[in-house]
Amino acid sequence: MTDTVDDVDLPYEDGASQQEKLEALEERLEILEQQNEEMRDKLLDANAENNKYQQKLERLTHENKKLKQSPLFVATVQELTGEGVIIKQHGNNQEALTEVTDDMREDLAPDDRVAVNNSLSIVKRLDSETDVRARVMQVDESPDVSYEDIGGIDDQMEEVRETVEMPIESPEMFDEVGIDPPSGVLLHGPPGTGKTMLAKAVANQTDATFIKMAGSELVHKFIGEGAKLVRDLFELARQEVPAVVFIDEIDAIAAKRTESKTSGDAEVQRTMMQLLAEMDGFEDRGQISIIAATNRFDMLDRAILRPGRFDRLIEVPKPDFEGREIIFDIHTRDMNVADGVDYTELAEMADNASGADIKAICTEAGMYAIRDDRTEVRHEDFEQAWRKIQETEEADADVSKTFA
Secondary structure: OOOOHHOOOOOOOOOOOOHHHHHHHHHHHHHEEEEOOOOOHHHHHHHHHHHHHHHHHHHHHHHHHHHHHOOOOOEEEEEEOEEEEEEEEEEOOEEEEEOOOOHHHHHHHOEEEEEEOOOOOOEEEEOOOOOHHHHHHHOOOOOOEEEOOOOHHHHHHHHHHHHHHHHHHHHHHHHHOOOOOEEEEEEEOOOOOOHHHHHHHHHHHHHEEEEEHHHHHHHOOOOOHHHHHHHHHHHHHHHHHEEEEEEEOOHHEEEEOOOOOOOHHHHHHHHHHHHHHHHHOOOOOOOOOEEEOOHHHHOOOOOHHHHOOOOOEOOOOOOOOOHHHHHHHHOOOOOOOOOOOOOOHHHOOOOOOOOOHHHHOOOOOOOOHHHHOOOOEOHHHHHHHHHHHHHHHHHHHHHHHHOO
């Protein structure tokens, strides 16, 4: 029970003077006001803390309610009939006939994606699907690679620029001559020779939308998924023209067709046939250029190599002596290299090295300098790095022979 005024001890003695009593009461009043201010601050803090926990409680309650709800499944509208809507559920390809309200029926069309419940009743229409995976493959920021960063393949670089950049930047030149621009370019050659770097340089140089993918990303488990992703990728390219589509390791989906009856091989072939149709099908592809790269040119199906799909088949070989010298100069331009380093001698030393090998040599040479607590890279560091890379390649070759 709260004390009354009579129960509160006075802050002075009975024999105190009037002035002393007044001063003591003023002092007590000041103390009480300070305590009141402190309690008010604590109350505000407590209210703020309470609001925070109240919001957390509401959020957790909402999440708990969502977790208790039955999940919705994704399906595609196949056909609208007088009896209802025929849908096909994704994943298991189960078809069902379901009824919908008149308002929802007006919003539906064949191939629309919808969400259905456990009883396969349509709950809502989903947004038109351009596969999220296709959107992710669009390059928003230009790669930090330019043509100046590529050496030893000047002729191939010029052909790529003629095939990809010129139709985008100067389409009127082709109109004046009266020819269609080359439809695509296939880069093939040993690993590490600069095929992917060429594509990155194109993405850096052009203002066109650049879409990159790896052939393995188009291979999927369920029937039709790979082909659908290919359709979505080219649909995205048509929405963003002019566009450049880069397919790395295209041999993953464009290998020679065989008589294999396995479902995996059949699905890969379906994906390839969809790619063939998109590259040179019934509809005009418009301002969409295609660059593809592969290390296994011998594995590709002849259908994808014919003119109209790839008008330019460009071999990107390992660099010659002059090319190796240029590549050494490129990869050491930002390195603190000693005066005694001879690029001509290094190019002779690294015989049969690819551009990737030369980059690895430069990196490893820098590591030798760091291990010796030096800030300058010497000629012998490059020689030691080359010997190490050769030993690694020989060990890898021995392992391959063991398991062959």
